[in-house]
Amino acid sequence: MGKPISLSVNGRAVTVSPDDPDTPLLYVLRNELELRGPRFGCGLGQCGACTVHVDGQAVRSCTTPLSALQPGQKVVTLEGLATSGTPHPLQAAFVEEQAAQCGYCINGMIMQSAALLAQNPKPSRAEILQALAGNLCRCGTHLRIVRAVERASASL
């Protein structure tokens, strides 16, 4: 066990002690904290499946070493997006639009879009497409995802 590192994850203070402080955040979230939202897709920051929020910014957790996080930084995962049990408007919209096939990429789609809507609650379609340009979906659910983001935006 290595040196303990304190984190705030989904509003809770946690301490982890990885063997290697350069362990990417993704593995800490998935394996130490047993979270299922962030997903391993490429380990290269190319696909977006691992996206989480760090202080409200969408971040690729697969290429973010734990050591790069500053004390007090707030990590939020897909599981932490709901507030007091109420799903985030995006989560509700993704169900309404049936915006998933295998759903493996959906964590990234929702987290990236949530960061967009937090900054720009009424994005144009072009802005949505641009915001999601670095998130890959292989099943071809793109159109539904865009509609879900538009639906969530309309509800804000």
Add this chain to the structure above:
Amino acid sequence: MVAMNLSRRALLKGSALVVGFALSGQGPAHAASATAPSKPVSPEEVDAFLALSRDGFATIYSGKVDLGTGVRTALIQMAAEELDLPLDHVTLVQGDTALTPDQGPTYGSLSIQNGGMQIRLACATARRQILTLAAERLGRKREDLETEAGIVRPKGGGEGVAYGELLKDGRFSLKVDKEAAPKDPGSYTLVGRSVQRLDIPEKIAGRFAYMQDFRLPGMLHGRVVRPPAIGAQLQSVDETSVRDVPGLIRIVREGNFLGIVARTEWAAIKAARQVQARWSEAEELPDQARLWEHVRGTRIVKDDVTMNVGDAVGSLPGEGRILKATYDFAIQTHGSIGPSCAVAMLSEGKLSVWTASQMTHALRKQLAAMMGLPLDDVRCIYIEGSGCYGRNGHEDAAGDAALLARAVGHPVRVQWSRADEHGWDPKGPPTLIDLSARLDGEGNVAAWASEFFIPDGAAGNVPLVAASLAGLPHETNNAPGNIIHNSGVPYAFPNVRTVCHRLAETPLRPSWIRTPGRMQNTFANESFLDELAAAAGVDPLEFRLRSLSDERGITVLRRAAALANWDSRPSPRQQEGEILRGRGLSYVKYELYRTYVAAVAEVEVERRTGAIRVTRFCVAQDCGQIINPDGVRNQIEGNIIQTVSRTLKEEVTFDRSRVTSLDWESYPILTFPEVPEIAIDLIDRPRDKPWGAGEPSAAIVSSAISNAVFDASGARLRSAPFTPDKVKAGLQRT
């Protein structure tokens, strides 16, 4: 601040954080034994497919699995409909070799058409038996009873009886009866409705347990270290090279199979990257720059004549105009967003493997052979993973996990890296097609002849990488899928001969990727047909309708044209300017006997850069009885978008030793700004058989785009992917 374990527990108690095995009772406790619980699995038995609980809940056992397509929801709709149970009274267990019947692999757009129909028949048999038992219990005639929401009641009213009370132990002990009459589709309340998918709420909340989330107590993490060259021999491993990685358990070496097992996933990754191994050199691959010469020069094992009408060879020479063209389609990878993953446990000589395999029953046999175990001592349990679109690396990861688990005596989870997936999943093989045809004086097709150069083999077991590398028993034949389908044409030409030259080998281990062969073959057929229409100076829709007598085919073509507001005229359109716009048509009758699809693609071609932008697809589809219309739409959208990506962008690259397109930068796929709009017209035929929807609409995409680009620019694209360089070269030839 508390220690990690306590923190974890605190986290798990959080309201938004619910963790648990959502595996229909197949959690770790159940995993201890690889032997079968006492449950029939023969597809002849009703009890193989369903069990009823005393409180009226049904469990359906399906050998076909949900690969992220939504088929779990559709199968539950079919079963609930046939049993007259509410939707939420039916659950589905999928692809567990100890519990589910072997209904064949989940491929070929057959889950509803075959798997669902088997379940429907088993449920119809069950419902008839429920009525018989209720008639005895209630002292009434069977015809006087009806079923609704899990209760049998007299039609005129009176006391009823719940299903659960009629069966001992919830078992039917009955053969599936082919004569059992399924319900009249006119009375359907669940089938034909866009029921919301059962998995999506869990998936968008981060609660869904994918294969990649599965954990066992005492489980270790494994990674594989593949040879730097295909065919390279492992000469030595420097164990000291990873000595400083904390948490390393062992380097596992078996022949040319090399793997790492570690306490943590990150340690396994670090060690796999860091380990120093010496391999022999190998250059077994052809020069990619001369791939098509290589394919054409590969030894032909046999010829499959897939269509032979009249005398195509004899009637090809003659009056009119003869056209010849060669088409090719690149090698491609499945590109699952989540790389393959599996967990294996070997306990008391019995192997349990948790896998996202589309073919757990077949995988079980492969693993038993590889491990030298009796089949009864191997159990494969399906857990949904990232979408696979065919035979990707899921099965191989299972083989890797089994070898590593055996080596270390603990359960091992193997997670492939992105490079493992791009480099070592089996590939969609290269396809080369020569076509020739003659137009008579009236511009009708007088003769059509084609030759397909494609690897030998059909669907089957793709050899496991681990078994091949370790020198353990494995298949030696290629299994590229049933890639001869749709080499024949759906048109009533007087003389047709289509021949598949089956090649002895192909550069990379082949397998099937969504719409295998049907897509590449339809690309050539429907594009070449468009060439003929243009040569005859006839509108592409009119040209197709001239040779079509199949009413369902004519209907989808007309409906797609109407949806697209088809501009009736011959191609190409004559136009000036930097951005050229065009529309292209394509049509398929899937495997020449089932699902009909027609589509119109609309494109923009940028003259200067050669970039193609597909702006819209209009699709009409008739797949017979529709179970879940929104599910079908979702599949069509997926087919279109994925195949636009394959058509415009995708090509596996390799040098003489290995695959070199090992990430998303070197193997780009379609991104959000590039996705076309899609309009869909579904033709439901509730009284017909349900046919597949997971593949057919992919078949028409490449040809529709090729035809649209020709319409826009006069450039004929015959080599996929349609990269800007090829487009520019095509434009220069016009």
